[in-house]
Each structure stands twice: as structure tokens, then as C-alpha cells.
Amino acid sequence: MDIRTLCADDLELIxxxxxxxxxxxxxxxxxxxxxxxxxxxxxxxxxANGSYFGFMMSDGGTVVAGIGLMLIDWPPHPAHPLxxxxxxxxxxxxxxxxxxxxxxxxxxxxxxxxxxxxxxxxAVLHATDKGRPLYLGMGWNGTTEMAKTPEASPEGHGG
Amino acid sequence: MDIRTLCADDLELIxxxxxxxxxxxxxxxxxxxxxxxxxxxxxxxxxANGSYFGFMMSDGGTVVAGIGLMLIDWPPHPAHPLxxxxxxxxxxxxxxxxxxxxxxxxxxxxxxxxxxxxxxxxAVLHATDKGRPLYLGMGWNGTTEMAKTPEASPEGHGG
Numbered sequence: 375m376d377i378r379t380l381c382a383d384d385l386e387l388i389x390x391x392x393x394x395x396x397x398x399x400x401x402x403x404x405x406x407x408x409x410x411x412x413x414x415x416x417x418x419x420x421x422a423n424g425s426y427f428g429f430m431m432s433d434g435g436t437v438v439a440g441i442g443l444m445l446i447d448w449p450p451h452p453a454h455p456l457x458x459x460x461x462x463x464x465x466x467x468x469x470x471x472x473x474x475x476x477x478x479x480x481x482x483x484x485x486x487x488x489x490x491x492x493x494x495x496x497a498v499l500h501a502t503d504k505g506r507p508l509y510l511g512m513g514w515n516g517t518t519e520m521a522k523t524p525e526a527s528p529e530g531h532g533g
Numbered sequence: 534m535d536i537r538t539l540c541a542d543d544l545e546l547i548x549x550x551x552x553x554x555x556x557x558x559x560x561x562x563x564x565x566x567x568x569x570x571x572x573x574x575x576x577x578x579x580x581a582n583g584s585y586f587g588f589m590m591s592d593g594g595t596v597v598a599g600i601g602l603m604l605i606d607w608p609p610h611p612a613h614p615l616x617x618x619x620x621x622x623x624x625x626x627x628x629x630x631x632x633x634x635x636x637x638x639x640x641x642x643x644x645x646x647x648x649x650x651x652x653x654x655x656a657v658l659h660a661t662d663k664g665r666p667l668y669l670g671m672g673w674n675g676t677t678e679m680a681k682t683p684e685a686s687p688e689g690h691g692g
Contacts, residue, residue: 392608401611409614416608416617446605449551449575449623452560453682455568458575464608486681498680509679519678520668521657522645523612 376432382422384430389414391440391467399502429484431477439468441481443488454496461489461497466505482512534636535591536643541581543589548573550599550626558661588643590636598627600640602647613655620648620656625664641671
């Protein structure tokens with residue numbers, strides 16, 4: 375398995391991973407199509423300037439898994455009293471034929487190391503039901519976050 | 534009860550509310566003192582430029598409760614497929630003598646209205662154990678957020 379950092383050319387691949395991840399979690403095309411169209415434009419400048427970073431894993435030249443990372447601006451907090459940033463992990467995706475081989479675990483270890491290199495002492499993510507057991511086994515724990523859709527939308531709201 | 538929006542002069546008051554809120558939740562001075570010193574410098578420019586906003590409630594000229602609001606940059610997501618921001622509620626605090634009178638509920642209604650005015654369709658917060666029942670009763674629900682402190686710190690990590 376080859377591992378490399380993300381580059382600007384990964385734009386469409388990351389969009390595909392994000393959409394496939396949410397489709398696996400039960401979201402429909404009605405919400406995923408507009409999301410991806412907006413996510414692509416959100417991602418383009420951030421991937422280019424390195425504020426969205428991460429890794430891709432390849433097998434024989436074909437990318438089979440990926441992970442995205444960001445540093446998010448956050449008020450100094452008891453969990454990181456001296457820092458005004460926290461790490462964020464997103465778009466963790468492994469192609470179906472490559473699951474249950476430890477690729478997601480390897481990507482999460484790379485995330486830990488990368489945050490460590492950047493001096494980030496606290497990181498968060500939002501887990502799908504499928505991802506949760508892996509994260510629990512790697513030292514991640516549920517937080518007290520709550521969410522609300524102030525104006526009710528017909529499609530409801532996810533986590 | 535008088536209600537007003539925040540102003541730059543509220544810097545110390547907001548710092549006091551944040552510290553008191555976390556102290557109520559069991560955090561100690563060892564972590565709160567450095568947090569507040571860093572939070573103050575984080576807050577100063579954001580309060581001045583209006584990117585940290587919110588409300589204070591007063592009784593007879595004395596502030597007795599407050600709430601802070603922010604819009605946080607976020608990738609378009611199934612819960613907000615067309616938007617690259619989500620609302621964030623923080624530093625909800627009511628002075629002990631004024632609790633159980635509906636002030637926090639009134640502040641949370643103001644937050645809903647303010648996010649609505651700004652066109653924000655999805656908001657999050659981190660609840661203390663004390664706040665959780667109120668939020669649950671107002672349409673907020675737990676998310677799948679998980680957190681990790683990559684390099685273990687002696688004081689542990691909160692939600």
C-alpha cells in the first residue's frame with residue numbers, strides 16, 4: 375500500500391470519497407448532489423492552499439482510501455486552554471473491496487501523527503455508525519455536542 | 534429583564550461568564566486561569582468586529598445572564614448542503630440567583646431568531662450536564678461527535 379499526502383489534483387477524488395461516505399451512511403442523492411456541488415467549491419481553495427490536508431492510500435497506482443484533515447479556529451477551552459485551534463478529521467473513506475484490512479486504522483494513525491507534528495493537542499470528528507467502533511478503540515470518545523436545525527427542513531438533519 | 538446585544542465593552546464580562554460556566558461544570562483553576570488568559574485575547578478582535586455576537590440580560594442595570602454566538606466555517610454537509618457555515622452557541626450563563634426562571638430558555642430563543650435572521654439553517658453547541666435537559670426540550674439533539682487528545686495531558690480532556 376502506497377501512502378502520499380493530498381495535492382490539488384485530488385479535488386474530484388475527495389468529493390467522490392465524501393459523497394460515497396455519506397451514501398454508505400444512508401444519505402440520498404437529493405441531498406448529496408447539491409452538497410457535493412457546494413463542497414467542491416468550498417474545497418478547491420482550501421486544498422490549493424493546504425488548509426485542507428490529509429492522505430491517500432493506493433494499491434498498484436489506484437487510490438483505495440483517503441482521509442481529510444483540517445485545523446479549525448476554536449476559542450481556548452478546558453481541553454486546549456492554550457490553543458485557539460482544534461484538529462478535525464473528515465472524509466475517511468475506504469473502497470469496499472479494501473475494508474477490514476486496517477486501512478482506516480492506518481489513516482487514523484497518520485492523522486494523529488500529523489496533528490502531533492503541527493502541535494495540535496485536541497481533535498474532533500463526527501463518526502458514522504460504521505466508523506464508531508474503530509474510533510472508540512483508538513482513544514476517541516463521544517462528546518456532549520448537540521445540534522439543531524432552527525428552521526425545520528423536510529429532509530431532517532444528520533449528525 | 535432588559536435584553537441587549539453584546540458590545541466591545543463586554544470583554545471581561547464574557548470571560549467571567551465562560552470561566553464561571555466551566556467552573557460550574559467541575560473544571561479547576563489550574564486549567565481555567567490559563568484558558569481565560571488565552572480566551573480573552575482570542576475574543577477581543579472577534580467581539581470588536583462582530584464575529585462573536587450574542588446577548589446580555591440585565592435586571593435593574595446589572596447583567597445577570599448572557600449567551601455567545603458565532604458562525605463557524607464548515608464544509609457543506611448533508612445537514613446544510615448549500616451552506617458553508619453553521620451556527621455555534623457558547624458561554625450560556627445565568628447568575629445563580631436568577632436560575633430556574635426561564636432566562637436560559639429566553640436566551641436560546643434569541644439565538645434561534647438571530648441564526649434565522651442570518652439565514653443559518655444548522656447550529657451546534659456543547660452542553661454541560663446542567664444545560665442538556667433544557668436543550669433537549671428545545672429541539673436540540675446529541676450528535677455523533679467524538680474527540681481525542683492525541684498527546685495525553687495530565688488534566689485529561691473535556692467535551
